[in-house]
Amino acid sequence: MQTLFxxxxxxxxxxxxxxxxxxxxxxxxxxxxxxxxxVALGGLSLxxxxxxxxxxxxxxxxxxxxCCCIRVDGSxxxxxxxxxxxxxxxxxxLEKNIDYNNHAFALLTELLCLxxxxxxxxxxxxxxxxxxLNTMQxxxxxxxxxxxxxxxxxxxIIFQLDLLDDEDSATExxxxxxxxxxxxxxxxxxxxxxxxxxxxxxxxxxxxxxxTIAWMSSxxxxxVDLPWSL
Numbered sequence: 001m002q003t004l005f006x007x008x009x010x011x012x013x014x015x016x017x018x019x020x021x022x023x024x025x026x027x028x029x030x031x032x033x034x035x036x037x038x039v040a041l042g043g044l045s046l047x048x049x050x051x052x053x054x055x056x057x058x059x060x061x062x063x064x065x066x067c068c069c070i071r072v073d074g075s076x077x078x079x080x081x082x083x084x085x086x087x088x089x090x091x092x093x094l095e096k097n098i099d100y101n102n103h104a105f106a107l108l109t110e111l112l113c114l115x116x117x118x119x120x121x122x123x124x125x126x127x128x129x130x131x132x133l134n135t136m137q138x139x140x141x142x143x144x145x146x147x148x149x150x151x152x153x154x155x156x157i158i159f160q161l162d163l164l165d166d167e168d169s170a171t172e173x174x175x176x177x178x179x180x181x182x183x184x185x186x187x188x189x190x191x192x193x194x195x196x197x198x199x200x201x202x203x204x205x206x207x208x209x210x211x212t213i214a215w216m217s218s219x220x221x222x223x224v225d226l227p228w229s230l
Contacts, residue, residue, distance in 0.1 A: 016050055016058070019043060023065045035065075035072040044069060044076055045083070052085040056095050059088055063103040070110045077114050081122040084111075090126070090135055093142055101142070105153050112160060123164045136161055179216045 022034040038044070047069070050062040066084075069076055092104035108126075112119060126135050136158065143154050194213055 015046060016062075019046065019065060020061060023068045031068065032072045035068045038065075039069050039073045039076050044079055048080065048084050051088045056092065056097070056100055059092055060097075060100045060103045063089070063092065063107045067103070067106050067110055074113070077111055078118055081111055081114055081118055086122075086126045086128065090138060093138055098147070102150070105150065105157070108157055109153055112157065119160075120164065123161060127161060127164070136165075 019038065022038060023031055025031070026034070044066070047062045047066050051059050051066070054062060066080065070080070089104050089107055092100045095101065111122060114122060128134065139154055139158050139161070143151060143158065146154055198210055198213070
């Protein structure tokens with residue numbers, strides 16, 4: 001194995017090289033022990049940065065090291081869900097290199113093992129995709145050419161994104177119907193109470209009334225044939 005003295009590179013590149021050797025350069029037990037130390041010492045931020053600014057090969061290596069860290073300390077998923085650049089992960093899916101693709105899907109699969117609230121936020125950010133394509137389009141395109149062993153993993157990610165899309169749509173429909181119900185003629189007293197609370201009430205109630213009015217107003221553009229005789 002080379003030592004850092006044999007590697008002619010910048011300090012940052014030397015740090016990445018050292019991380020690489022610590023996490024995948026020994027036997028499995030030693031690699032896992034080192035991975036725990038990397039997580040404890042804040043090395044995830046360095047790996048996340050490498051995923052964002054590195055070339056495809058560097059992203060792939062960083063992804064493999066991040067997966068290693070997740071497997072020894074699952075709690076770091078939450079840090080990565082917040083701080084990992086999702087476009088960088090998706091960009092590996094578009095590379096014409098099956099190793100890069102596999103590392104991207106392995107990392108996505110690890111990050112989907114979050115608690116419900118955290119995984120929903122992660123999936124929402126992931127939906128944005130890369131360049132002009134959204135993530136669902138990218139995965140559906142890739143699914144058509146994927147190797148048989150890759151398809152279950154890809155299908156699982158697509159299913160999660162599809163469920164999220166359906167859930168968001170259902171929530172929006174419910175919110176819209178509720179807003180319409182509050183704004184129809186049958187609820188004049190409710191609207192009048194909001195107006196009075198905003199003008200003359202105690203600060204906390206006035207603030208709550210303003211938030212409610214702003215929420216209802218956000219759906220006005222989508223309401224058709226609303227009886228405006230409020």
